[in-house]
Amino acid sequence: MTTAAPPSPARRIALLNVKYSPNLGDGLLSECLEAELARTFQSIAPGTEVFSIDLAGRRAYPAIAPSRRAALIGLLEALPAALRSLATRAALSALVRLRLRRHVHARLAGCDAVVLGGGNLLTDADLNFPMKIAGALRQAARLRLPVAVYGVGANRQWSAAGKRLFGEALQSAKLAYAAVRDARSQAAWRDLLVPQGVRPAALSGDPGLLASCHFPRPPLPFDAPLAGLCITAPMALRYHATGPEAGTAADACAALAIWYGTAARALVAAGLRVALFTNGSPEDRDYLAAMGPAWILAAKGPVTMTNPFADPAEMIHFIAGCQLIVAHRMHACIAAHSFAIPTIGLRWDVKLDSFFALAGRGTFIADTASLDGPALTALARKAMAEGVDRAALEELISGTRSDIARMAAALARAMQPAKEAA
Missing domain, CATH: 3.40.50.2000 (Glycogen Phosphorylase B;)
Incomplete structure (x- = not known):
């Protein structure tokens, strides 16, 4: 008589996203992906912890208070394009080097895998996401952690530097799975990243579609x-x-x-x-x-x-x-x-x-x-x-759950064997 293999020991999975952005839509999809991935892993490795690492270094939802963001956007809009690019690149370089690198490195301690997603992350507004994602994935690569990309949006408006940063980061990662949230994003990935040696991306449901589930x-x-x-x-x-x-x-x-x-x-x-x-x-x-x-x-x-x-x-x-x-x-x-x-x-x-x-x-x-x-x-x-249309909606929701389950299975296969507790 054969018995089923026992489940694996609990794992620790980090999501890279902008969960704590003032834009609560980012937090919504991050919380949905956290909850669904943790639910899915209960049948793979019960007790698995799933949490987010904010790519801007934030650790909580911001207080409702006056912000300098509008003034900053206005200032950036007023600058000539070349000067705006230089200013933002200098500021982002300092952020990645002095703050984000340490933040990500510390939060990845003890992790078994990394997921980039979800959200409109593969976009290039003044090199914001290219530099932050490249810096974060560099830390994951140093720790030899398997990486999945799930439910992200991508556009084609990338600078030459942004395209290089995204390509090098994803090509160097131990990429176990990749899926984007719509056909336009899939075409952008195919045309901009696959020629750089990055694996093709499948289509996946947006995690926000699971809001009613969680x-x-x-x-x-x-x-x-x-x-x-x-x-x-x-x-x-x-x-x-x-x-x-x-x-x-x-x-x-x-x-x-x-x-x-x-x-x-x-x-x-x-x-x-x-x-x-x-x-x-x-x-x-x-x-x-x-x-x-x-x-x-x-x-x-x-x-x-x-x-x-x-x-x-x-x-x-x-x-x-x-x-x-x-x-x-x-x-x-x-x-x-x-x-x-x-x-x-x-x-x-x-x-x-x-x-x-x-x-x-x-x-x-x-x-x-x-x-x-x-x-x-x-x-x-x-x-x-x-x-x-309730039937079509249920199909979208169940499809999204299946997409996340496929990603979870790919990550589980790519993880290093868990160390048993003494």
């Missing part, structure tokens, strides 16, 4: 249905936008404040209460604080402002209590979709188009320039009436 749904309200209108600062749209809209984003920003006021009125006209919220980014919070009161006065209806969220759990509690979400921010839309809440995406970055296509909601994403008040009222009513 966060509770609050009780539904008894009064009129609630729409969450996610406010994103024009500055953030200018600095981070990609795709066809990126070149005209600066011109469109002058009209954005008017559009948000119009949108609030349009959602009220659709029979909804409206709550204005942000994903936590300081520039978004400041913009809402400055403009929100005027939008509320102009709406002449049940429109309120939410208090800032302290962590992803608070943000999810709010989103899961809505009956409609309207947002530029992708993970506000992904979290809502996980709870089968209809979403309307506001086009600004190709990653949002990729998600709405994946979710089968291509008719519910639009540019604010072409979405006037009556059009938004009609689209909101249509979204509420049609709801979310």
Whole structure:
């Protein structure tokens, strides 16, 4: 009679991401990936610990307080491109050399594997992620730890230096598994990294799709249905936008404040209460604080402002209590979709188009320039009436769980044999 092999001793797995970014969408997907990978490893190595190492060296969610981030982005935008590149590269070099290297090295002590993900990490805004990821993966390589890449986004707007840094870091890593979150990212990986000797990447579900698996749904309200209108600062749209809209984003920003006021009125006209919220980014919070009161006065209806969220759990509690979400921010839309809440995406970055296509909601994403008040009222009513395709959503969620299980199996095979306790 044969018996099943006993499970392996508990392991320790570190995720490299930006979990503690003020953008709580990053924390949401990090917490979902932590929870799901730990759940999956219970059948491989019970008691396995999964935790995140923040690529900016943060150790906790930031306090809700005034930030210099908006001023810094404004300063960077004002610099000539060459000078901006020199300034950011010098600052990032110092950060990686003096702080991040020690931070990652200390946190990797006793680890058995590393996962890069999730989030829009394979992007190059002034060499931010190329330098941070290269520095972190260098530490993993020194410790000969197996590495997986999971659920990341990638674009093609890489500088020559960024392309080299990403390529060298991933080619030198002990890369056991690689998967990106959409077809555009997969094509960018294929064209920019595979020629440098990096293994091809599979497709995977975004960890944020598992929000409903790892966060509770609050009780539904008894009064009129609630729409969450996610406010994103024009500055953030200018600095981070990609795709066809990126070149005209600066011109469109002058009209954005008017559009948000119009949108609030349009959602009220659709029979909804409206709550204005942000994903936590300081520039978004400041913009809402400055403009929100005027939008509320102009709406002449049940429109309120939410208090800032302290962590992803608070943000999810709010989103899961809505009956409609309207947002530029992708993970506000992904979290809502996980709870089968209809979403309307506001086009600004190709990653949002990729998600709405994946979710089968291509008719519910639009540019604010072409979405006037009556059009938004009609689209909101249509979204509420049609709801979310539950069968397709369950397929996305189960597929994402299977994707994470495949990554876990690949990591388990690549790990060094565990040392048994004496």
